[in-house]
Each structure stands twice: as C-alpha cells, then as structure tokens.
Amino acid sequence: MDWLERTAKLRQWTRSGTRAPHKPLLLLYALGRFQQGADDELRYSAVEEDLKRLLSEYGPPNKTTPAYPFHHLASDGVWEVRTDRGPGSPGSGVRELRAAGAAGRLAPDLRTALRREPSLLGRMARVLLDLNFPPSLHDELCEVVGLEPEQAETAEVSAVRRRRDPRMRELVLTAYEYRCAFCGYDGRIGAVPVGLEAAHVRWWAFGGPDDVDNGLCLCSLHHKLFDKGVLGVGDGHRILVSQRFVGHSPAAHEHVIALAGRTLVGPQPGIRSIAPTHRAWHASQVFHGDPRPATAA
Structure with missing residues (x-):
C-alpha cells in the first residue's frame, strides 16, 4: 500500500x-x-x-x-x-x-x-x-x-511533483527593491540581504503561481504574520491588521498595529503589483477576523 x-x-x-x-x-x-x-x-x-x-x-x-x-x-x-x-x-x-x-x-x-x-x-x-x-x-x-x-x-x-520556480525569490526581492513591503526594512550584511523573504500571497500549496504579481518582499516577522492571517492587503494596496492581534508593548505597536491603513512599499514602477484575484484569495482564506481601523500617522 x-x-x-x-x-x-x-x-x-x-x-x-x-x-x-x-x-x-x-x-x-x-x-x-x-x-x-x-x-x-x-x-x-x-x-x-x-x-x-x-x-x-x-x-x-x-x-x-x-x-x-x-x-x-x-x-x-x-x-x-x-x-x-x-x-x-x-x-x-x-x-x-x-x-x-x-x-x-x-x-x-x-x-x-x-x-x-x-x-x-x-x-x-x-x-x-x-x-x-x-x-x-x-x-x-x-x-x-x-x-x-x-x-x-x-x-x-x-x-x-509540481516544482517551484527557483527564480521567484530574486524576482520578487528585485521588484520591491530589497525592502519589506510592509515596513520598509532593507537590512544587509555586506552586499547580501538578510531577513528578507519572498512571500506568496496565494499560497503555492493552493495553486498560487511563482509570479511577481503573486509575491511580496517581506521581512521575516511580517512574512510569518502575513501567513498566519494577522496581516493582509486590502483595497488600494493598504495594509490590514487583524483585530485578533494583541500587543501592548511599544514594539508590538510600532511593528504591527501601527501598520494598519498604510500603503504597501513598492513595487518599483513598471512592475505589476499584487493581482486582485490573489489578494482576494488571501483575504478570504488566510486573513483572520476584522481589520483594525487605520492608525493616525
């Protein structure tokens, strides 16, 4: 068997x-x-x-x-x-x-x-x-x-046996100019980016293609929160933060809660942003709860 x-x-x-x-x-x-x-x-x-x-x-x-x-x-x-x-x-x-x-x-x-x-x-x-x-x-x-x-x-x-495209990471990070689309983090060690990852909006396991318009360059923290449904992307490519997320420290507020309502960083001009169908899939299948209202700048 x-x-x-x-x-x-x-x-x-x-x-x-x-x-x-x-x-x-x-x-x-x-x-x-x-x-x-x-x-x-x-x-x-x-x-x-x-x-x-x-x-x-x-x-x-x-x-x-x-x-x-x-x-x-x-x-x-x-x-x-x-x-x-x-x-x-x-x-x-x-x-x-x-x-x-x-x-x-x-x-x-x-x-x-x-x-x-x-x-x-x-x-x-x-x-x-x-x-x-x-x-x-x-x-x-x-x-x-x-x-x-x-x-x-x-x-x-x-x-x-469906194979991932090994170029996906480099294409997405280049599209977003090696900056986290949520917070703008762009750390490097020498010439090598550190803590930056290519996130699928519509998960690869559910038919998400290895295309730039299904990707986001995210720092490790925001990639994890995006895949956990704490963060999402709404209309106008504004960042959604779930009301389910609770954090009382200044760090939690600065790095997560304060993102609510901000516009994504990137991609650079001439490159396709997230396709509406992939964004809608993430909103319905991954993002948990209602989004927090936008925070004051």
Whole structure:
C-alpha cells in the first residue's frame, strides 16, 4: 500500500481554492502523538481542545469544529474510530462523539507500516505540510503537534511533483527593491540581504503561481504574520491588521498595529503589483477576523 499517495489524496471539501485543512491537521496531530510513543486511542473529549486550537490557528477564517475530521478521516483509510459500543463512528456531531465516548487512532495497517519503516512518518508529514501550508509555518506546526521536523523528509509522490520556480525569490526581492513591503526594512550584511523573504500571497500549496504579481518582499516577522492571517492587503494596496492581534508593548505597536491603513512599499514602477484575484484569495482564506481601523500617522 502506498501511504504517501493515500496521504496526498485525502478527500477534502474544495471549491475555487477554498482551504479545508481539517483532515491534514488531525493526521499531523495523530502522527505527532504516535511519534511520541502515544499509541493509545485518542479519546475525542480529551483531544477536542487541542484540535480546536489547531483549527483556530492554522485553519480557515470561518469557524469550524474538530468533530468533522475526527469522523470523516476514517473514510480515507488512515484513521479508525471506536466508541464504547464497538468499531465505527457515531457521526460527525460534537455531542454524538462525546456521548458515545468516541476515540480515534491511526489505522492498524498504517501503525504497522510506521513501526516497520520509521522514516515513513516524516515523509507523510512532509506531504501534509507541502500540500496544505506555506513553508513559513512548517517548523512551527511540527513543534505544535510534537513532530520532529528533521524527520520530515522530501517525499516524491505524484501529487507533489509540481516544482517551484527557483527564480521567484530574486524576482520578487528585485521588484520591491530589497525592502519589506510592509515596513520598509532593507537590512544587509555586506552586499547580501538578510531577513528578507519572498512571500506568496496565494499560497503555492493552493495553486498560487511563482509570479511577481503573486509575491511580496517581506521581512521575516511580517512574512510569518502575513501567513498566519494577522496581516493582509486590502483595497488600494493598504495594509490590514487583524483585530485578533494583541500587543501592548511599544514594539508590538510600532511593528504591527501601527501598520494598519498604510500603503504597501513598492513595487518599483513598471512592475505589476499584487493581482486582485490573489489578494482576494488571501483575504478570504488566510486573513483572520476584522481589520483594525487605520492608525493616525
């Protein structure tokens, strides 16, 4: 059985690039628990809060429940659910899962394969990360679910053979003249830029092209906040700051909150700015909450 192909082809609700990482997040969580030696069943009532936090932090902006993937992941052959009455899930409702004492775990054949070939776990994790999340979040997600990131090896499966354009970073940084589009940071060590990255507006994992009009030159901090949905880009290429972000220090105000309403820095004349379709995707699929009002200069 090809577990990498099965992992890559988890059935997820999808329409026009809508994000639905519910199953991948649950499977990453289960792999992390397995790697830590927790081979026992995961009782829904015991892990519900953990899964809620994962969906809140790394899922789509719309509210959702972990009961959905807990029930439906079993149909993909990598997960099983039992209740106090025996095998099988009682349904996808929170109350049903709680009342029945539902518990889930990796499918028996998969557990056997992971014990026989420990490196398989890392390759499965890499597929889940590559197909559902931007690289800026990979290490953080591994840490949150308890996976050892060094074991997340590159996996060669048909679903992830789409190759990135190695020129993307240089093209985007040049377009924005090696300055963060949010704060203007342009640090260098000698002639080498440091702390500047090319961010995809529409994530590569969701069909985002390696084109300049789908890119932003961002410093490491603002790239991370952009991919976490704290920052966004609104009409007139003005910076959005989510009301969900809270920071009371002068640094938090200066580097994040004070950005609300500012216009992007760049790109240089003659180069396409962010395409409206990519900006709209980020606003609907990544940016969390309502934007803060623009701050006074």
